Amino acid sequence: MATGEILLLVFVFVIAGFLGVELISKVPSQLHTPLMSGTNAISGITIVGAISATAVALQTDGMLSNICGFAAIVLATINVIGGYLVTDRMLGMFKKKGEDKK
Amino acid sequence: MATGEILLLVFVFVIAGFLGVELISKVPSQLHTPLMSGTNAISGITIVGAISATAVALQTDGMLSNICGFAAIVLATINVIGGYLVTDRMLGMFKKKGEDKK
Amino acid sequence: MNFENIRTVCTTVLYMVSSVLFIRGIKLLGKADTARKGNLMSSVGMLIAVVTVLFEKDVTKTVTKNGPINNAYVWGVAAIALGSIIGAIWAKKVEMTGMPQLVALFNGFGGLSSLLVALTQYMTAENINTFSAIALGLTVAIGAIAFTGSVVAWGKLSGKMFKKNVTIPAKNAINGLLAVVGLVGVAIYALSIAGAVDASVGTIGIIIVTAAYLILGFTMVVAIGGGDMPVIISLLNAFSGLAAAFAGLSISNSVLVVSGCLVGTSGLILTLIMCKAMNRTLYALLFSSFGATKKGAAGEQKEPKSMSVEDAYLILEAASSVVFIPGYGMAVAQAQHAVKELCDKLEANGAEVNFAIHPVAGRMPGHMNVLLAEANVPYEQLKTADEMNPQMSNTDVAIVIGANDVVNPSAINDESSPLYGMPIINAFEARTVFVLKRGKGTGFSGVENPLFTNDNTVMIYGDAKNTVAQLVSEFEE
Amino acid sequence: MNFENIRTVCTTVLYMVSSVLFIRGIKLLGKADTARKGNLMSSVGMLIAVVTVLFEKDVTKTVTKNGPINNAYVWGVAAIALGSIIGAIWAKKVEMTGMPQLVALFNGFGGLSSLLVALTQYMTAENINTFSAIALGLTVAIGAIAFTGSVVAWGKLSGKMFKKNVTIPAKNAINGLLAVVGLVGVAIYALSIAGAVDASVGTIGIIIVTAAYLILGFTMVVAIGGGDMPVIISLLNAFSGLAAAFAGLSISNSVLVVSGCLVGTSGLILTLIMCKAMNRTLYALLFSSFGATKKGAAGEQKEPKSMSVEDAYLILEAASSVVFIPGYGMAVAQAQHAVKELCDKLEANGAEVNFAIHPVAGRMPGHMNVLLAEANVPYEQLKTADEMNPQMSNTDVAIVIGANDVVNPSAINDESSPLYGMPIINAFEARTVFVLKRGKGTGFSGVENPLFTNDNTVMIYGDAKNTVAQLVSEFEE
Ligand SMILES: NC(=O)c1ccc[n+]([C@@H]2O[C@H](COP(=O)([O-])OP(=O)(O)OC[C@H]3O[C@@H](n4cnc5c(N)ncnc54)[C@H](OP(=O)(O)O)[C@@H]3O)[C@@H](O)[C@H]2O)c1
Numbered sequence A, B: 001m002a003t004g005e006i007l008l009l010v011f012v013f014v015i016a017g018f019l020g021v022e023l024i025s026k027v028p029s030q031l032h033t034p035l036m037s038g039t040n041a042i043s044g045i046t047i048v049g050a051i052s053a054t055a056v057a058l059q060t061d062g063m064l065s066n067i068c069g070f071a072a073i074v075l076a077t078i079n080v081i082g083g084y085l086v087t088d089r090m091l092g093m094f095k096k097k098g099e100d101k102k
Numbered sequence C, D: 001m002n003f004e005n006i007r008t009v010c011t012t013v014l015y016m017v018s019s020v021l022f023i024r025g026i027k028l029l030g031k032a033d034t035a036r037k038g039n040l041m042s043s044v045g046m047l048i049a050v051v052t053v054l055f056e057k058d059v060t061k062t063v064t065k066n067g068p069i070n071n072a073y074v075w076g077v078a079a080i081a082l083g084s085i086i087g088a089i090w091a092k093k094v095e096m097t098g099m100p101q102l103v104a105l106f107n108g109f110g111g112l113s114s115l116l117v118a119l120t121q122y123m124t125a126e127n128i129n130t131f132s133a134i135a136l137g138l139t140v141a142i143g144a145i146a147f148t149g150s151v152v153a154w155g156k157l158s159g160k161m162f163k164k165n166v167t168i169p170a171k172n173a174i175n176g177l178l179a180v181v182g183l184v185g186v187a188i189y190a191l192s193i194a195g196a197v198d199a200s201v202g203t204i205g206i207i208i209v210t211a212a213y214l215i216l217g218f219t220m221v222v223a224i225g226g227g228d229m230p231v232i233i234s235l236l237n238a239f240s241g242l243a244a245a246f247a248g249l250s251i252s253n254s255v256l257v258v259s260g261c262l263v264g265t266s267g268l269i270l271t272l273i274m275c276k277a278m279n280r281t282l283y284a285l286l287f288s289s290f291g292a293t294k295k296g297a298a299g300e301q302k303e304p305k306s307m308s309v310e311d312a313y314l315i316l317e318a319a320s321s322v323v324f325i326p327g328y329g330m331a332v333a334q335a336q337h338a339v340k341e342l343c344d345k346l347e348a349n350g351a352e353v354n355f356a357i358h359p360v361a362g363r364m365p366g367h368m369n370v371l372l373a374e375a376n377v378p379y380e381q382l383k384t385a386d387e388m389n390p391q392m393s394n395t396d397v398a399i400v401i402g403a404n405d406v407v408n409p410s411a412i413n414d415e416s417s418p419l420y421g422m423p424i425i426n427a428f429e430a431r432t433v434f435v436l437k438r439g440k441g442t443g444f445s446g447v448e449n450p451l452f453t454n455d456n457t458v459m460i461y462g463d464a465k466n467t468v469a470q471l472v473s474e475f476e477e
């Protein structure tokens, strides 16, 4: 990885950080829990890293790294799938009220 | 420039774009003009490009490119210096009121 | 442009698309009427990212290089299928009141996954330079703390483990030491990659950081009270986002960096917002061991008046405006459906009924909203403190159901109270205040509540669900 | 790590710092009490960026490679000194009312500078690949449109040039054609860099795009009314930011990309916010040629009542609450200082005096605020429409000073009016309304104002400054 590329990745990191701060400015309190669980699902993005790390591991010897990678994928998937479904369920209940209203 | 680096620059561009949108969300109307002139000063950042383009031009033959570069620096500097000073003057007047208040 | 170049362009563009979907998704999640759409959008982003990685060179290469079994698709699909099933079942089965602990658990898995990604990368030891070594070490650290911290939080919230607040002596010193030791481990590993020390020393570095931060997650969270867990979960959520971002830096993957960092900082802001709503500082929450000194407020105490359900019914029947103020006790008693019934009865009886929802009533943000939504209380009856307080003095009866701290008037008029400064619901201003609780238990903060001994307050002792159900049957008679 | 690597790390980190300062700066600029600090912060960011570029390899190399005269520092310092002097003088000398056109002019310079950067890079033809060629071409296009557009806007606002709205037949078709032709030029140039066509053909491409977009900037803006210029300037400001961002992509400079893009998108959002305040759509503003059909509203017309200054004084003297509603005419007449004097007299006389400021009164956003600030009217006397309208019916006298559209009641009650839907200041609800204007001139929109013929309205004809000065001297007698 070239120095320039690394530095740009850090740049991306910094700017994404500011963006994250701006995105969550005024959230009504009843959305705090869904928001927490929704962003929690996003942190399961590590699944992408898990898949590529596992692929690299599979090309080398050593069962341990394969298993580690496999476990990483499983755990990240639980986080992703579970996270999105729970969030949706929670929000669905809010939604229902909204629809009752109309 | 490596493909990876270019792509990351585009990435930076996209994220900075979203950040720009978020930063200006609820601006009181009396700040519209100072905000316009303040960001206008920032667009003078092209001065950085102008300096490095001029430096490159100076290493090659051809007076025209040198002069173009020189003019680019002058114009960008006017934009920067003038822009910040005008904005500060405008805001200074708002400030004065604020201080009168206390 | 050759094939590899085209591949790089395509994958980066797809990662960009998925980053944009995450950005928009988080934005929309923050607004009530678009939240569900936002969640959907971010899940599409996730899908795109996962599909994209399947076309990365490292992954496709395994097909030709390894046999039919040992290729990344077989392993990947198996792992994803397994994870999906577990995740989906848990998500479907959980009760609404079990949400916070489930979120905590998922979050722990995310952290553990980042930790494992880093360890896998460490073991295969490919593409590692000094910079990625530092990123890898930090991924281990943050992933580990997010993992054990979340597991402890889950244990506390579900009441399964670590329920009692362990007081660790010299907690801050120990935690500080663990943090520093772990970072030394990271430094050792980075030095080994830079070639300054031997590779086997580097291994020790990795072991040190893993162990130190696993322990740190435990010691940090175990000493914090169960009621503060939502804030801690939000903080740990930010951590697991950051872990993903560092993993991204270490394997040089842009979508991990962007979305991890988005989660990291937005989680941090959310944490601060929550702290503010509870009148806490994050610093105090993490570093001071409160809770111990708080309880002994007291002074001479009046005895609160109490009333039977029958008498309370007579007052309620005559009331033309009623406000429910639910709190943690309603969640404990699972009384929300009964409350909805009572609400219907009162409305049938001609009274105007509202709910005054305090932002930190219960044990997670929006706890009351979720429960009452489950019981089908319409949205427009749920009022905020700001909306209800001005009307409180025109209210005939305020029914406090298992709430305590959020209606404690000493937050307004007693500067020495630990609650002082927290916005509350001014139940004490109502003409009559019913307080439904089981006994003399204090609230989460452990502070005495002078409301209970006010002249216009009557206690109705008993489990909230029973009491409310009895009131409902009085109306039916 | 070798020297070049260290240099790259240092410059990138410094660019990062300056980007962060820009981000924080823009954020703070958007809040009244931190705006000045924000501006300062962003200027520090600019300073850091400029100093940093002086240490870039391309720049330092010129010292060893070229002679003592022909090195980049001599040229750079000379150019910066010249530009600073010009910029500082202009900024110091400008009158408050001349601000909008000066901002337009500066913006034009920024656009031209980006255009020249791209052309310089084109001429030196170093480090250009297909991607940077496209970025270069787009920089030329956007820089050119920002330049000529801003110059036209400056001319219109300062009244020096292009004052009359030129109606270009088939305007949209011509502009569309120019835009497409220019893009074809970009494509040709990119193809020449990719090697598909000859380099000399590439030159033609650059000439095409430069010419097409210089003309496009002109034709686009010249057809738009002077009153819409603030919105157009904001749009062109966004363009010049984008030009800088594309220049950054083409020379691969991160700080240009970040800050240019920030300016681009925040400018775009600001443009939309402004449009909304004026009840316009950006689309209509750019593509439809309104203004022509609007004027002939009419119907039979009552004659407005008018009054002498002396009589008006008698009414004012008796008033206990007075609201000033300033508009464009106050700016034209430079009446703000006189207005402040009158305000003082009225207050000395025991009246409560307020200013109702409409967001788009005048010809630039916040125009009235700036002018009245200049005249030392205290901040808290400047009320928004939302604040004042509810109190309007309890106001004895509303003094409309050179405002017209912003007090036009047909915006509320006449669906056929082009102003319909724009929020206005409800001057018509005051007990008595004074309207100070020179004659029967309509406002910016060209729409008749039924307020003037209301029973409670009296006109006081004459230049606003004179009229107000006369009222002041009546008070002095
Ligand atoms: N929402 C959040 O995100 C969050 C997070 C962390 C901390 N907190 C904190 O939690 C507190 C929330 O306040 P709150 O007013 O909702 O609750 P609270 O102050 O914790 O009081 C709950 C009350 O409910 C009663 N109760 C418990 N079980 C009951 C049952 N089955 N039936 C009837 N009553 C029952 C208890 O009294 P008895 O034992 O006498 O019945 C207790 O006084 C605040 O201090 C807040 O800062 C909130």
Ligand SMILES: NC(=O)c1ccc[n+]([C@@H]2O[C@H](COP(=O)([O-])OP(=O)(O)OC[C@H]3O[C@@H](n4cnc5c(N)ncnc54)[C@H](OP(=O)(O)O)[C@@H]3O)[C@@H](O)[C@H]2O)c1
Binding pocket: D226, D227, D228, D229, D230, D231, D278, D326, D327, D328, D329, D330, D332, D333, D359, D360, D361, D362, D363, D364, D365, D366, D367, D401, D402, D403, D404, D405, D406, D407, D436, D437, D438, D439, D440, D441, D442, D443, D444, D445, D462, D463, D464, D465
């Ligand atoms: N603020 C912005 O950013 C912005 C930008 C673009 C467009 N606009 C538009 O501009 C308009 C602003 O409304 P407005 O009410 O402030 O102004 P206006 O509607 O343009 O009316 C100005 C009035 O001032 C009078 N006037 C001109 N010179 C005068 C003088 N020396 N002494 C006394 N009166 C004088 C004119 O009448 P006589 O000729 O009879 O004296 C005219 O009726 C809105 O339509 C708005 O949409 C605003």
